[in-house]
Amino acid sequence: xxxxxxxxxxxxxxxxxxxxxxxxxxxxxxxxxxxxxxxxxxxxxxxxxxxxxxxxxxxxxxxxxxxxxxxxxxxxxxxxxxxxxxxxxxxxxxxxxxxxxxxxxxxxxxxxxxxxxxxxxxxxxxxxxxxxxxxxxxxxxxxxxxxxxxxxxxxxxxxxxxxxxxxxxxxxxxxxxxxxxxxxxxxxxxxxxxxxxxxxxxxxxxxxxxxxxxxxxxxxxxxxxxxxxxxxxxxxxxxxxxxxxxxxxxxxxxxxxxxxxxxxxxxxxxxxxxxx
Amino acid sequence: xxxxxxxxxxxxxxxxxxxxxxxxxxxxxxxxxxxxxxxxxxxxxxxxxxxxxxxxxxxxxxxxxxxxxxxxxxxxxxxxxxxxxxxxxxxxxxxxxxxxxxxxxxxxxxxxxxxxxxxxxxxxxxxxxxxxxxxxxxxxxxxxxxxxxxxxxxxxxxxxxxxxxxxxxxxxxxxxxxxxxxxxxxxxxxxxxxxxxxxxxxxxxxxxxxxxxxxxxxxxxxxxxxxxxxxxxxxxxxxxxxxxxxxxxxxxxxxxxxxxxxxxxxxxxxxxxxxxxxxxxxxxxxxxxxxxxxxxxxxxxxxxxxxxxxxxxxxxxxxxxxxxxxxxxxxxxxxxxxxxxxxxxxxxxxxxxxxxxxxxxxxxxxxxxxxxxxxxxxxxxxxxxxxxxxxxxxxxxxxxxxxxxxxxxxxxxxxxxxxxxxxxxxxxxxxxxxxxxxxxxxxxxxxxxxxxxxxxxxxxxxxxxxxxxxxxxxxxxxxxxxxxxxxxxxxxxxxxxxxxxxxxxxxxxxxxxxxxxxxxxxxxxxxxxxxxxxxxxxxxxxxxxxxxxxxxxxxxxxxxxxxxxxxxxxxxxxxxxxxxxxxxxxxxx
Numbered sequence: 001x002x003x004x005x006x007x008x009x010x011x012x013x014x015x016x017x018x019x020x021x022x023x024x025x026x027x028x029x030x031x032x033x034x035x036x037x038x039x040x041x042x043x044x045x046x047x048x049x050x051x052x053x054x055x056x057x058x059x060x061x062x063x064x065x066x067x068x069x070x071x072x073x074x075x076x077x078x079x080x081x082x083x084x085x086x087x088x089x090x091x092x093x094x095x096x097x098x099x100x101x102x103x104x105x106x107x108x109x110x111x112x113x114x115x116x117x118x119x120x121x122x123x124x125x126x127x128x129x130x131x132x133x134x135x136x137x138x139x140x141x142x143x144x145x146x147x148x149x150x151x152x153x154x155x156x157x158x159x160x161x162x163x164x165x166x167x168x169x170x171x172x173x174x175x176x177x178x179x180x181x182x183x184x185x186x187x188x189x190x191x192x193x194x195x196x197x198x199x200x201x202x203x204x205x206x207x208x209x210x211x212x213x214x215x216x217x218x219x220x221x222x223x224x225x226x227x228x229x230x231x232x233x234x235x236x237x238x239x240x241x242x243x244x245x246x247x248x249x250x251x252x253x254x255x256x257x258x259x260x261x262x263x264x265x266x267x268x269x270x271x272x273x274x275x276x
Numbered sequence: 277x278x279x280x281x282x283x284x285x286x287x288x289x290x291x292x293x294x295x296x297x298x299x300x301x302x303x304x305x306x307x308x309x310x311x312x313x314x315x316x317x318x319x320x321x322x323x324x325x326x327x328x329x330x331x332x333x334x335x336x337x338x339x340x341x342x343x344x345x346x347x348x349x350x351x352x353x354x355x356x357x358x359x360x361x362x363x364x365x366x367x368x369x370x371x372x373x374x375x376x377x378x379x380x381x382x383x384x385x386x387x388x389x390x391x392x393x394x395x396x397x398x399x400x401x402x403x404x405x406x407x408x409x410x411x412x413x414x415x416x417x418x419x420x421x422x423x424x425x426x427x428x429x430x431x432x433x434x435x436x437x438x439x440x441x442x443x444x445x446x447x448x449x450x451x452x453x454x455x456x457x458x459x460x461x462x463x464x465x466x467x468x469x470x471x472x473x474x475x476x477x478x479x480x481x482x483x484x485x486x487x488x489x490x491x492x493x494x495x496x497x498x499x500x501x502x503x504x505x506x507x508x509x510x511x512x513x514x515x516x517x518x519x520x521x522x523x524x525x526x527x528x529x530x531x532x533x534x535x536x537x538x539x540x541x542x543x544x545x546x547x548x549x550x551x552x553x554x555x556x557x558x559x560x561x562x563x564x565x566x567x568x569x570x571x572x573x574x575x576x577x578x579x580x581x582x583x584x585x586x587x588x589x590x591x592x593x594x595x596x597x598x599x600x601x602x603x604x605x606x607x608x609x610x611x612x613x614x615x616x617x618x619x620x621x622x623x624x625x626x627x628x629x630x631x632x633x634x635x636x637x638x639x640x641x642x643x644x645x646x647x648x649x650x651x652x653x654x655x656x657x658x659x660x661x662x663x664x665x666x667x668x669x670x671x672x673x674x675x676x677x678x679x680x681x682x683x684x685x686x687x688x689x690x691x692x693x694x695x696x697x698x699x700x701x702x703x704x705x706x707x708x709x710x711x712x713x714x715x716x717x718x719x720x721x722x723x724x725x726x727x728x729x730x731x732x733x734x735x736x737x738x739x740x741x742x743x744x745x746x747x748x749x750x751x752x753x754x755x756x757x758x759x760x761x762x763x764x765x766x767x768x769x770x771x772x773x774x775x776x777x778x779x780x781x782x783x784x785x786x787x788x789x790x791x792x793x794x795x796x797x798x799x800x801x802x803x804x805x806x807x808x809x810x811x812x813x814x815x816x817x818x819x820x821x822x823x824x825x826x827x828x829x830x831x832x833x834x835x836x837x838x839x840x841x842x843x844x845x846x847x848x849x850x851x852x853x854x855x856x857x858x859x860x861x862x863x864x865x
Contacts, residue, residue, distance in 0.1 A: 026504075029500040029503065029504060030504075032496070032497070032500060033497070033500055033501065033504070036497050192727075192730070193726055193727060193728050193730060194728060194729060195729040195730060196730070211504075214501050214505075214765070214766070215505070215727065215728060215765070215767075218728065218766055218767030218768075218769060218770065219728040219729060219767070221767050221768055221769045221785055222728050222729075222745065222749075222767055222768065223729075225745050225748075225768075225785075225789055226741040226742045226744070226745040227741075228737075228738040228741045228742075229722070229729055229731060229738045229739070229741055229742040229745075230729055231738070232731065232732070232735070232737055232738040233737070235732055238730075238732070
């Protein structure tokens with residue numbers, strides 16, 4: 001059985017609108033939905049931070065702004081400036097993107113300093129570090145989590161939603177094991193329905209970045225009337241990042257890493273029939 | 277009485293007697309309106325199943341508490357016993373007619389008897405007038421609507437039949453607002469059997485709202501949710517329902533040539549994308565609807581509405597036809613003549629396979645777009661081969677000795693999703709109270725689109741419970757009355773909230789689900805009295821015994837029986853599909 005009530009679920013949600021083409025009307029809608037459902041926060045691009053903060057004033061819904069989004073490949077000072085400005089404009093939380101290239105190059109000091117620069121610039125705001133797990137091996141995900149904590153972040157986060165793929169339970173589980181219970185884990189990217197959200201919560205996510213927030217909350221309502229459908233045994237491959245490895249979107253070494261894992265997986269023989 | 281106009285009129289066309297039918301608040305709470313209240317009220321005059329063309333068979337036009345509000349609802353339901361299936365049937369239509377009926381001060385009409393000469397009903401200021409329709413008889417639906425508007429009011433909304441309904445074609449539709457159809461189940465034939473050509477409604481009475489402030493907030497919130505949802509805010513608006521053509525084809529379950537294959541090589545040419553590039557003139561919307569899934573289209577010589585997904589398939593892949601112009605013009609003809617496009621296409625597919633097997637010698641050939649219009653027209657007038665086509669696929673296939681070639685459930689043609697590609701959809705078809713219908717439980721949402729939960733489409737596990745849930749939610753939405761597309765954006769908790777702000781009555785989520793279950797069970801009880809049982813909760817043998825050979829649903833067949841056992845257990849029915857006494861007691865039936 002799923003032991004989760006609506007109140008708990010809505011307080012785990014960062015209601016998100018980060019599209020390049022989103023104008024003020026969409027941000028207004030985002031804020032109004034967040035207010036009426038009581039979501040924890042809205043997550044927006046920096047240019048919308050002040051507007052969202054104004055619209056949500058007094059509602060109890062926080063504003064989360066992104067920094068270095070979505071590539072994470074800018075300079076540390078640029079990221080820090082972006083974060084500081086967002087906090088001045090009313091952001092209570094900052095979701096920054098890790099420097100993925102530096103992490104893969106094993107420039108650990110650089111990565112830690114990059115995170116620390118943003119954490120210090122963010123002052124009282126809570127900082128989450130987006131690892132963009134679709135570009136990383138398990139070892140690199142573990143390394144990214146440790147560097148995030150060392151750099152002063154309070155949360156690690158799976159994905160931007162613009163990378164190779166979104167949040168998978170396997171990655172969330174790994175991140176939770178690495179950071180322990182005191183640090184938050186945010187799952188984000190491609191979470192479309194309540195079952196997907198629930199899987200990630202079970203894997204250890206304490207926050208969800210969602211565009212489909214309303215449908216997911218409604219899904220919880222439906223679940224109680226037909227629990228079997230939501231509790232149906234999973235086909236492991238359907239929720240495995242290895243099955244979603246994509247040479248067009250991932251570095252070839254990362255693609256090869258996931259493919260190798262897939263070929264060595266004990267589930268392969270049983271479930272491969274689904275992909276004949 | 278917020279949400280309702282407080283008047284349901286029963287009229288006997290034979291005696292011209294009319295009376296107001298009292299409906300208690302308790303009954304409205306238990307059945308809402310629309311489909312649920314229609315089925316409930318049908319059982320009063322017709323407790324025992326009678327011939328659909330018997331004058332005593334009731335034909336009910338029913339709105340719901342949300343009809344005529346700005347909650348995307350100009351809809352109404354037509355309820356009667358179907359001449360196509362023999363089941364209880366309700367058929368839903370959009371446009372503005374439902375809102376106009378309430379604007380005229382009436383929640384619903386219960387029509388019995390048969391007029392000696394053709395008549396139409398004019399509903400204005402809470403009164404129902406019987407008018408002579410001799411001059412309208414024989415006109416198509418477009419001309420009928422214009423002629424009635426000329427007599428009543430240019431602002432009147434008209435629901436009417438065309439030649440197909442007059443000729444009692446078993447799948448004749450009721451058409452309103454030019455091209456909107458209460459298409460399925462032959463409600464137009466029942467109307468024609470009563471010599472009732474049209475019902476016109478006009479008036480400006482407003483639906484009272486119990487909580488105006490809450491309603492205003494909720495409307496604004498709903499608009500935002502609909503706009504943000506990728507289905508209601510994007511796909512349906514830009515590409516219409518035909519956005520599904522490429523999606524379903526890619527899943528290998530786009531029925532091709534009477535369901536013999538699941539992949540149509542020319543699907544792209546009949547897709548929503550292609551319609552937008554070639555025929556689309558503008559998108560169109562029902563009363564107060566922010567979605568606007570309708571397609572107003574134009575060929576070189578004609579203009580009309582559609583094709584929507586089911587029609588693009590019925591006259592397209594199902595017949596091996598990829599000529600989009602021919603498909604659109606066949607759609608226009610069905611609208612004008614008053615025919616259900618799904619059954620028309622399904623029956624033609626059956627005819628083509630009968631011809632190919634040598635069972636019927638008439639010249640039906642796959643891909644023959646040039647004769648499509650002739651076949652449709654002949655069907656409406658029951659002439660030539662049309663006399664047989666007008667029977668629908670089940671009777672046609674039986675007549676020619678190959679009943680297994682009719683792709684139908686309980687006599688109604690299965691629409692555009694091959695059940696071998698989605699086991700839950702298979703169960704939904706088999707257990708549908710009105711026959712082969714995708715709208716009773718749209719399992720494509722969880723099995724293909726991942727809403728509200730993504731399910732393994734080839735698995736039978738857990739499907740029964742979700743099919744029953746979807747059937748119950750759909751009964752609620754059809755009874756409220758709302759557009760079904762809203763289910764992509766919001767769920768049962770929001771429906772309860774909408775009903776509360778409009779009617780002032782509280783429904784918990786649990787109570788609302790019980791309303792849906794009660795309605796579904798009441799329909800089932802009627803069908804059992806009409807002789808339906810487990811043997812009728814079945815699929816054509818093709819889906820059980822033959823595997824698809826190509827595409828991503830290949831090597832699949834339907835595992836129906838275990839799902840059926842699960843389903844009956846979930847429903848509280850016995851092994852024969854009869855509701856147990858305890859179930860009836862729980863539902864107050």
